[in-house]
Amino acid sequence: MGYETIITAQHGRVLLITLNRPKALNALNSQLAAELIDAVRAADRDPGIGCLVLTGSERAFAAGADIKEMQNQSYDAMYAADWFAQWERFAATRKPVIAAVAGYALGGGCELAMMCDFILAAENAQFGQPEIKLGVMPGMGGSQRLTRVVGKAKAMEMCLTGRMMDAAEAERSGLVARIVPAAELVAEALKTAETIADMALPIAMMTKETVNRAYETTLAEGIRFERRVFHAMFSTAEQKEGMAAFVEKRPAQFRRD
Numbered sequence: 001m002g003y004e005t006i007i008t009a010q011h012g013r014v015l016l017i018t019l020n021r022p023k024a025l026n027a028l029n030s031q032l033a034a035e036l037i038d039a040v041r042a043a044d045r046d047p048g049i050g051c052l053v054l055t056g057s058e059r060a061f062a063a064g065a066d067i068k069e070m071q072n073q074s075y076d077a078m079y080a081a082d083w084f085a086q087w088e089r090f091a092a093t094r095k096p097v098i099a100a101v102a103g104y105a106l107g108g109g110c111e112l113a114m115m116c117d118f119i120l121a122a123e124n125a126q127f128g129q130p131e132i133k134l135g136v137m138p139g140m141g142g143s144q145r146l147t148r149v150v151g152k153a154k155a156m157e158m159c160l161t162g163r164m165m166d167a168a169e170a171e172r173s174g175l176v177a178r179i180v181p182a183a184e185l186v187a188e189a190l191k192t193a194e195t196i197a198d199m200a201l202p203i204a205m206m207t208k209e210t211v212n213r214a215y216e217t218t219l220a221e222g223i224r225f226e227r228r229v230f231h232a233m234f235s236t237a238e239q240k241e242g243m244a245a246f247v248e249k250r251p252a253q254f255r256r257d
């Protein structure tokens with residue numbers, strides 16, 4: 001599939017995806033959604049990719065769902081198309097995905113960043129759910145994911161007022177893993193992704209799946225799930241190699257097939 005709204009570039013075992021609708025501040029229209037989901041699904045199938053980085057421009061990660069595309073939609077059409085349901089396929093990416101966010105991450109842009117496994121933010125990043133100003137509310141998971149990440153008070157304030165959070169507040173609130181100077185954002189995200197891609201891929205995928213369980217289940221069930229997956233790891237070549245390498249005081253050599 002030739003892409004028009006995203007740019008993909010492979011850096012070793014890392015796939016860098018850059019949202020590329022600069023005139024619309026990377027607003028997420030249907031074409032971009034289809035292309036982005038196609039790219040991440042292909043990366044999920046590609047044994048040569050161990051981690052993904054999703055970024056935008058210095059001015060905007062993404063300024064939200066495309067308002068012009070939605071403006072004249074009806075309830076019937078939205079319902080029939082199950083509008084935004086396709087984003088669940090992005091959120092279901094099995095390999096680790098880092099969001100490298102500079103500039104605006106608003107509405108669907110903030111929601112897309114939260115669908116990634118963690119966010120690295122440039123100092124100029126701004127996060128917000130301003131949909132209420134458009135007479136709607138978050139529709140790509142923001143009311144749920146933002147609330148789980150930053151807690152009810154901040155999520156409610158942001159969703160009800162449309163107020164933006166800067167990078168420092170986002171880091172304090174747990175929305176962002178780390179703040180990076182804007183000029184170094186993509187390089188730092190690639191470096192972090194390379195660290196992850198150098199690990200054993202099936203183990204990284206199982207770790208992602210297990211951490212994500214924390215959002216979907218009770219503590220007791222989550223701990224049981226963790227223990228089952230932990231035990232299962234002892235059937236993998238990766239556990240044998242990783243622990244043997246430690247004992248033999250050498251770097252681990254994980255399979256790459």
Ligand code: CAA
Pocket residue numbers: 023024025027028063064065066067068104106107108109111130131134137138139140142
């Ligand atoms: N959809 C479509 N086009 C958008 C857009 C969006 N979400 N955000 C920006 N654009 C377009 C603008 O229309 C403008 O295009 P034109 O030059 O053709 O007029 C271009 O991008 C540049 O934008 P501005 O001129 O507005 O730039 P600015 O620097 O003055 O303001 C901004 C930047 C504060 C981000 C402002 O563009 C803005 O408020 N954008 C909308 C943010 C928003 O409401 N996002 C939520 C969308 S709804 C949603 O996401 C639902 C959901 O839950 C999934």
